[in-house]
Amino acid sequence: MEGSPTQALEKFLRDVPDFPKPGILFKDITPMLSNPQAFSMAVDAMTDAVRAYNPTHVACMESRGFLFGTPMAERLEAGIIPLRKPGKLPWKTYSESYDLEYGTNTLEIHRDAGEPGDRVVIVDDLLATGGTAQASIALVRRLGAEVVACCFVVELDFLEGREKLHGTEVISLIHVA
16 A cells, blocks of 8 residues: 555545434444555554553553554553453453443443553544543553553544543544544
8 A cells, every 4th residue: 555554544434424323424444444454554553653652551442442452562562451341341340431422431441450650552443522532541540550642543633532631642543624
């Protein structure tokens, strides 16, 4: 694929109107996932973007964050912290509820998933209103770990989600105005 990662990857996004409810224009990354070169380019670009932060862990949000965060963690030789929906983690958890652009949700984290001194990058496929990322940051910080950056494939700039992250470094490959 030619061009910068942003230019090359933009063509692998699909707009799905009225999903998951009327009035939402969903940015579908499935075409990117189905193309091995595009997926690898996205993971490589995200990994390269966060490497200088020297993360010890990658926290991935359920479920599409797992797809990008897991290979990133392997390439960074970092641990993985899964951030899951309620009732999916088998050990003692902390939970954090948040608002989405189309409803509310909750994430959970194992209470022993990290500790002071850990340097965590939070990874997801998309930054929209910032609620999921904000909840993820709060959960990681409850462990005593440091959030060094958040990294996304796509950022919907018009929703101003990064404003909710209060100074946390935000890295996005693709910006949608």
